[in-house]
Amino acid sequence: MKKLTDQEIEKRIENLPDWDFYDDALHTDFEFDNFKDCMSAMNRIAFECEALNHHPEWTNVYNTLDITLTTHDADGVTELDFKLAEAINKIVEVED
Template sequence: MKEVEKFTDEQIADYLGQLDGWEYVDGAIETTFEFKDFKEAFSVMTRIAFECEAQSHHPDWSNVYNTLNIRLNTHDANGVTEKDFVLARTIEDIIESEF
């Protein structure tokens, strides 16, 4: 298996410029989405979960009623990598296609 390369703070900042609402906090990129209700939030989480499996990359996330918090980092690299930004863009696409 190919080793993934941990991004520098500068690389992370550059990539974050391509995403709306994501921040670099404590070694991960994170964001929060708010939905109409729990059912809508959970529906989107389910769609995201299938993409996570397809990419073999899984977020640290939490859901309280209509709010979804997502944190991405690559545990194998002990930091943020290209995999995190690929998944973040996929999540953005899912959110945009839903609303």
């Protein structure tokens, strides 16, 4: 998969509420009402990750979830990272 240019990424990320681009990766974090809701979202995201065969770097502390998306084989952000970010936003129902 081809690594996207910084300009391509900056243009595309405008359509992804709550995501940032730095350190050759897409980054976001979510805060949920409680641990159970956070884990539920993580499980739903995991199914999408498996379907795309693309897996995030993520951490969970109680009700917060931090996500980093990058394609290691391409040494940066690819179309696959954007597909997963869009799917995550649908799962978590991010408001514009």
